[in-house]
Amino acid sequence: MLIFLGCYRRRLEERAGTMSAETASGPTEDQVEILEYxxxxxxxxxxxxxxxxxxxxxxxxxxxxxxxxKQRLAKWRRSEGLPSECRSVTD
Known part of the structure; x- marks a missing residue:
């Protein structure tokens, strides 16, 4: 577990210069690729x-x-023909 955290910490340090630009808008293409994966x-x-x-x-x-x-799960559920949110069995 500590090995993984070291890798992530290093990546965060590499991105430190670009954080303000990324936080101003939605995810970049690279971020979406990571999230989708x-x-x-x-x-x-x-x-x-x-x-x-x-x-x-x-x-x-x-x-x-x-x-x-949460939004991606709702989109996936709709594409599968399921309700976008889980409800009780009686709904």
């Missing part, structure tokens, strides 16, 4: 630790990771 290959419902690692890899952007994953 994690959504499709890793987990559609990431826990807080996984979100932290994804955020360290992708870098900050307006909207943040949890919101992006």
């Amino acid at each position: 994690n959504f499709n290959k890793v987990d559609k419902h990431p826990d807080s630790t996984t979100l932290c690692l994804i955020a360290a890899e992708a870098g900050p952007f307006r909207g943040g990771d949890p919101k992006w994953f």
Whole structure:
């Protein structure tokens, strides 16, 4: 686990000069690629630790990771013919 955190910390340090530009708008193409990969290959419902690692890899952007994953999950559910949000069985 510490090896991974070291890699992410190094990437954050490399991106330190570009953080202000990235936080001003939505995710960049590189960030979307990282987020999509994690959504499709890793987990559609990431826990807080996984979100932290994804955020360290992708870098900050307006909207943040949890919101992006929630919106992406709703989009995926609609494409699968499911309701965009989970509801109770009686709905």
